[in-house]
Every structure is written in C-alpha cells, then in structure tokens.
Amino acid sequence: MEGNSSGGGGGGGGNDVELLCKTLQVEHKLFYFDLKENPRGRYLKISEKTSATRSTIIVPFNGISWFLDLFNYYVNSDDQDVFSKELQLDTKVFYFDVGENRRGRFLKVSEASVSRNRSTIIVPAGSARDDGWAAFRNILAEINEASRLFISPNQQTSETSERLGLSDDVGAGFISSHSSQSAPTADLTIERTIDLPAADEVSNLGVSKVIRVDQKRFFFDLGNNNRGHFLRISEVAGSDRSSIILPISGLKQFYEMVGHFVEISKDRFEGITGANVRTIDSPQR
DNA sequence: ACGGCTA
Secondary structure, three states: OOOOOOOOOOOOOOOOEEEEEEEEEEOOEEEEEEEEEEOOEEEEEEEEEOOOOEEEEEEEHHHHHHHHHHHHHHHHOOHHHOOOEEEEEOOEEEEEEEEEEOOEEEEEEEEEEOOEEEEEEEEEOOOOOOHHHHHHHHHHHHHHHHHHHHOOHHHOOOHHHHHHHHOOOOOOOOOOHHHOOOOOOOOOEEEEOOOOOOHHHOOOOOOOEEEEEOOEEEEEEEEEEOOEEEEEEEEEEOOEEEEEEEEHHHHHHHHHHHHHHHHHHHHHOOOOOOOOEEEOOOOOO
16 A cells, blocks of 8 residues: 555656666665655665565665664674664664574664654675675665765865765764763764865865764864965755854854853753664674 | 565
8 A cells, every 4th residue: 555645746656856776686685775856855765675575764865874874883893793773863763673583684674753654674684794784885885975966066075075984983973882971072973084185175274074963064174265264164964064164363262162152051951962873772692 | 585574
C-alpha cells in the first residue's frame, strides 16, 4: 500500500526531481540511492531491493554527511567494539545496530518518524573486511561530494576541504560512552582542515578551521580585501550559508563578548547538551 | 542464492 497522498498529477512516484541516482549491489541485495529535490528541499532516498522485498528510508539532506560518518565508524571500528548509534535529524530518528546470524554480520539502519511506519534497511557487512559496508560508505561519500555541485556556486568555499580530515577520527562528532563526563564543552567538536592544493580556494590564508555543533558547521577563514584583514565566520546548515565578517581590529572585542556569554550561560544552561548523536548500549558481545 | 529486522 503506497501512502502517496496525491493521486493525479505528474507521474505516480511524485514529481520530485532526481538529482543523482546510484545503485549498489551487495551480495544479492540491490541498493538504490536517489538524491531528490522537491519544493520542500532535498533528501536522499535509499532503497533496499530484494527479489521479494523493498524497503526505503528517507534521509534529510543535511543528514547525508552524518550517515557517511556513521558508516565510516562501522567500517573502521573493530568488530567487537562497535556500538549502536542513534541519529536524530529533524523529526526523525535513525537507529544503527549491528547484528549477526548464520548469514553473516549486518548493519540495520532503521528510520522512525512520527506517523509513519518504521522502515528499515539491512546492509550486509560483506564477505571480507566489511566490504559491503565500505562500498555503501563509498556511495555515500560520492553523493556527499556531488551534492556540493548542486549548491549555488557562491555558497561554496572551504566546505570542500572539510571532509578530508575525517579518515581516522570518524567518531569526531559523536559522544562516545567512554567519555561521558569530560569537559563541559564536550559537545563542541573542532576539526582540522587540510590545506588543499586546489587553486580555487585561495582567499583564505591557510588557517581555515571548522567547528561542528549539532547539524551546523561554522567555518573560520582569515581573508583580506582592500579594507584590510578580516575573519569570516560562516554558518552552514544543510544548503544554507550565512557569514559574518569581522575586521581583525575587532577580534578581541568579539572574543571577550563570547567569553562573557560562555560565563553567563554556564549558570543558566547547566546540564543541557546540544548533541544529537548518542551512543546507546549493546556492544555486539 | 540467500536473509537478517518488533508491526
């Protein structure tokens, strides 16, 4: 039973525009990746197709890089110390669980949203070295890369370099159960950006940095123009970007002002975290 | 060629 609300116009499957389609075969399963767009925004539809079964999850556009991170996590972690993860995006929650049976290991990705049946896809780990998960991860990486091309050109800057730092510390944005009581600022992850050889990224002076907070990313770039030096701070959430330009002469004031709010918010918001990815229990024995 | 998954 298809839950399509509109019966008439356009083409049965909805008139959402397909921006990108990829398929992946893992063992006997076929996975379809469709990056699509409609007036409400972009999303990634991932379908698992077996001979008799099809199930689909819908990943909001700004969740694609989180999916990529999580698959990297499961690919790169040792079998015995992977945890279940949950990822909240907008109104949905995605559950990631590793399981194993006679057929082998698998990753269950389950989408729970209000007023829709839970849907699940199951990705086989693959025969050797999690190659099924790795292939899945690679597709996500390609889509994540390519999706930048659909952002209007004047919105692109140092985002391109952001992902390159992620090969090893895949858990970067997540709270792991081991570090539950670290710093009060634990939800703030600072990532290093790598200098790109690319010549189209020149305006920054090699000090581009990224902070990730929840689904937002803040890019810090030093630059200069005919008025002098400045720090540009760009907020990127989904495909939206906005920036402020701080003249270098005002940096110290800015810093002190932020410090002021750090102080007073300590008192007001103690114990509140902004994290949306949690490690929950159940290591696979 | 599978088939795992609380609906």
